Amino acid sequence: MNGIHDIGIQNSLAENLDGLIKNGRLPHAIMLRGGSEALRQRLSLFLAEAFVCEGDSKPCGKCSHCLKAQSGNHPDIITADPSVQGEKTFKIALVREIKDDAYIIPNEARSKVYILRSADKMNIQAQNALLKLIEEPPTYARFILECDSSAAMLETIMSRVTLFDLGADKDEISDELRKKADETAARLAAAILQPTEYEFMKITAEFEKDKNLFEPTLPALQLIFRDAVIIKAVSDITLSGHADISRQAASKLTMNALMKMTREIDNFRESINRNANKNLLITRFCAVMRSSAYER
Template sequence: MREKLLGLVALDRLPHACVLESGTAEERMALAKDLAKALVCKSGVDRPCNTCDACRKADSGNHPDILYVGPENGRKTISVETVRNMRDNAYVLPNEADRKVYIIDPADTMQDYAQNALLKILEEPPTYATFLLLCTTKASLLPTVLSRTAVYSLSPVVGADQSDGQLEEAKGLAAELAKALASGSETSLLAATSAFEKKYELLPLVLEQLGLILRDALVAGSGGEQMISGAGKSAGSLSARYSNAQLLTMVEAVEDITTALALHANKNLTLSRLVSRLAAGM
């Protein structure tokens, strides 16, 4: 999940409001801090670079544009006053970075009226603001809040052994898709996607891995070197063949099909759409 979200930061496609659920409180906070650091990092390509002044300030907890929102004055809940103060602060421009990041933890301690106070800023956020809501489960948040956020779960949905095996298989299938895209042949793309006729359940994980490869291709095309997909050769081939505009079209295709899968779209239509959307970038 960390690599996926940092990949979205690199592409400037991280949603303005994210719910980080499941895992432990420490894991959620560690991920939120990494995302916040990447968002304020001054490196033009590889973020976080962990060496610039902004990254060092983030690591020390002293960056003025990374703000932590939690219970105050010995309370066990995040009060409506705290949320309103954060909301007012969000309309003040960042001090040093291009972005301003609010880490709300634990978000599930906000009662309904506090969550309702949060809605306005989620509906009409400043372009520079990012909100990270940390909670045990998204079920603790109002549907109106969830509808204005992207939810990311830190916990695997299958057992560890099975997950490891599926991940390796998904990486292989994603590499095949990347190879087909790099060939520029729609016939090769059709052949690569035919595997999902029998392995459709792996498609979400494969698309996640393909998204990382495309992210790396964009980084390579911009002169960066920080690869996170583990498939640098595939990313390099894509970068050598396609412009960043074409690669972004493929990224959008991956995001579109991932959304369709979450909505339980028809299998045959989804696979057909996958081919046509990816081919549009070729």
């Protein structure tokens, strides 16, 4: 069995997830955002296997639960995929099926895992129905939501799930560009905490020279502010690799400001996916992020 480092996600994310699994602290409701569809599915199945595994090192890959999970035949790992039913959206009827099934105790494992593919294609009614389930789930129920973008997800849903950002498709970004984007994101996050706009505008100007840098920087920046939200909510689990900057952001900015910035970054990512003009986006980015940070 391949380990989490063989899935294809960033090393920092793999190490953090590995730590959560080893310490038995995987959240009951997880959102996997970004990356390729295949990458999200690989990680979902790995986490589902970890949830049902009864070996000492999870997932052990050897117990009956792991073997059934790997073969796709575990009765307590349920995949909800609207495309299988020929649907383009994730309808409320499918959420209701999940809800009805969730209150039936697991067949074999201690946990019952629901993988929701294309979760970002839920309408408001479907999301509200899901919200009630993940707010007060059965003790054994676990939920893994896969989505390309979370821009269309309700804030109430986002506040109930633990977000793991897979970034852009790894095959599309070189290691050199990924490293540069991560470093740029850290500089931007630190600059936004400064009393003046000069340093932030100076760094943003680099996107004008290298427009390919803008897109991979956004998820890295978002992860830093996501960590700040978690820290502010009295937890010290960080994923970005820039915990020091996240702690500074948590101490200097309000929760509303941090949440607003993560939502605005979502909007920029969504605009890029719609092939919006990058020059205009970059120009708007500086003003929007500063105003969001200080709630103007």
